[in-house]
Amino acid sequence: MSVLKDKKTWVDWWRLLQLFRSVAPDDGSQRSRIRFMERNTVLPVKAVYFLVLIAYLYFDQWPEMDADRIRWTLLRTIQWFFVLCLIVNVIVGVILIRMEEFSTRVLRELVFSICLFDALLLAMMTELTGGFESFLFWVFLGLQIRNSISMPIASTQIVANLSVSVIYLCAGVFDIVVARSEEELGAIAAEPVVLRALLLVLMTACGYGLQVLIDKQRRMEEEEEEFDRRQSQLQASGRLAAEIAHQVKNPLGIINNAAFAISQEDNQSESTKRQLSLIREEVSKADQIITKLMGYAQLVEGRLAKLDINETLDSSILKVFPKDSKFGTRIRREYGIALPPLLAQHEHISEIFVNIIQNAREVLESQGEIIVKSSYHGDYTFRVAIEDNGPGIPTDQLEWIFQPYHTTKEKGTGLGLAIVRHNTELYGGTVKIESKLGKYTRFNLIFPGRTTIRLQKE
CATH class of the missing domain: 1.20.140 (Butyryl-CoA Dehydrogenase, subunit A; domain 3)
Incomplete structure (x- = not known):
């Protein structure tokens, strides 16, 4: 308890010092x-x-x-x-x-x-x-x-x-x-001399204090402008994605209905019925893939927020390892303090961490350890590292790991890590992977505290 209390006191002091921090x-x-x-x-x-x-x-x-x-x-x-x-x-x-x-x-x-x-x-x-x-x-x-x-x-x-x-x-x-x-x-007289010296020192402190206030005001205005800009970009992107999903899904629905109608006819051979069933299965898979890829369709309803990255990591871990779950995997948290907030939608960032942690859980098979770290990276950015001590990834697979539909799992869609890279880059971040066979796999993500959303033009 005393260690936790000392750590909390240190965090409180650190946050107090951050109030007097000035960013050029x-x-x-x-x-x-x-x-x-x-x-x-x-x-x-x-x-x-x-x-x-x-x-x-x-x-x-x-x-x-x-x-x-x-x-x-x-x-x-x-x-x-x-x-x-x-x-x-x-x-x-x-x-x-x-x-x-x-x-x-x-x-x-x-x-x-x-x-x-x-x-x-x-x-x-x-x-x-x-x-x-x-x-x-x-x-x-x-x-x-x-x-x-x-x-x-x-x-x-x-x-x-x-x-x-x-x-x-x-x-x-x-x-x-x-x-x-x-x-x-x-x-x-000595008194006026001392007073003048103190007044000069006081003016130095006041000048710095004024600088901090101006800086806080400037950052608040920048965050408000960026909030409005991101929200409008997300809404435009969501409307575009919804339109694309609608245009692609409608033909799939027609194909699925036609295949179902044909399969109901009495004079169909077993071979024809199997082929029609296969068509419907593949149409269903395509529909699921489009739904995942077109996650933008939900962006219009989403809201931006100032995310505490440590809280987002905790909630993501809880999604992969719910309370009272029987997984034997150990989770070790090493969080930095007073990290800059990330202006983003919670679901986007949570999806990044959930996909990575879930992949680690699956390869560990209820054994091993997952280490989740966050730290300040300088220049108003922060770093998140998620590492497992699983079997690792072959070197020849690393360059393809973020490609859509690339998977080494029997039932995987190959979209999880593609979504990780997409959502990270959406907010101006970067993601890199390091792995050594038989030892570890580590994902390094760098997020800027404030950046404009980057919309990719296909």
Whole structure:
């Protein structure tokens, strides 16, 4: 009991951490944010900012600097660094104006680098205008807000904003240690310094929190759009399948009725009756196959849902191994936690797992073990592996295993694994099989948490 309780506590903590997890938007959204903030907003502001700095650094009078060697050296250093920043910003400005010619990764690295350049220049100006007491502290907060908008990747944003905080604190410490006299140091209060440092750290946390909220809202909107799109695709596919089934089944029904009518005539020989019976049997088989293949006909009535893949696996296992069943096969579950939901119809995904697990049950013949695993696969996808320790599949059969009507069982239709591949690919997933004779057979399925349904054109 204590182990189960510890595991539940760990799962609860993991799910809590997932609430604060941020997933970077797609490249289009990232470029849009960089375009809005860096090119359309920051570039014009920087043009005015640099003009003000040119007038301040090169055309203002600095009589007090003549008596203070340290501040005079600092001013000269800032003037040279300003020239370097001006050159770098001109280059960055040209790149941003022509940003369509550059990849998103280059633009992200460019924004991060120019953020550090801007913070360093601002730190030098802070030192020149009063250190911790400078009004430019508020510009540092603005720089952090800018980073929160321009840098949608959480790790990059946090590093950039913490770097801005550290640069500001270093500028203040330099001012205290090097540039201030003992009389000036006595007038500096510690409380405002601590409050400003805390405010910078708090702004970093708020920027990340805002990023998480924006990301959650974006994902909700994407899921709603995808839900509507999938539902309409499924309905269109269902109507098409129903029409095909109707067109194919009607002739089969006519053939079956005609064969039955002929078989009722009294003057039929035994050979003719056997042939007619065979015709009716084959028509019945064809009708069953069409019904299975045309499962799309039921899609119109189906509803999409956010599926918990672990719960779907449990319900599928229960269908193959009902409670109080006498099967001797052992089932071992190894489920991952906090897996992304799958937007799909329950029956489609359940049919995948039921077919695989049922095949494993049949080859094991009430012996052996079936291992069912689920795990996070990265990039908002998850993996399901279903493995049995049965006799395995010959290598020459593996490439045909998913083909319709291919079966090694006496009474099999050869449609089970074809349906597995079809339903998996329907939701943008992939399925692969690994097998070694006399040891195991393993099905590896990869499902994306959110993808558009892929309709195959025949």
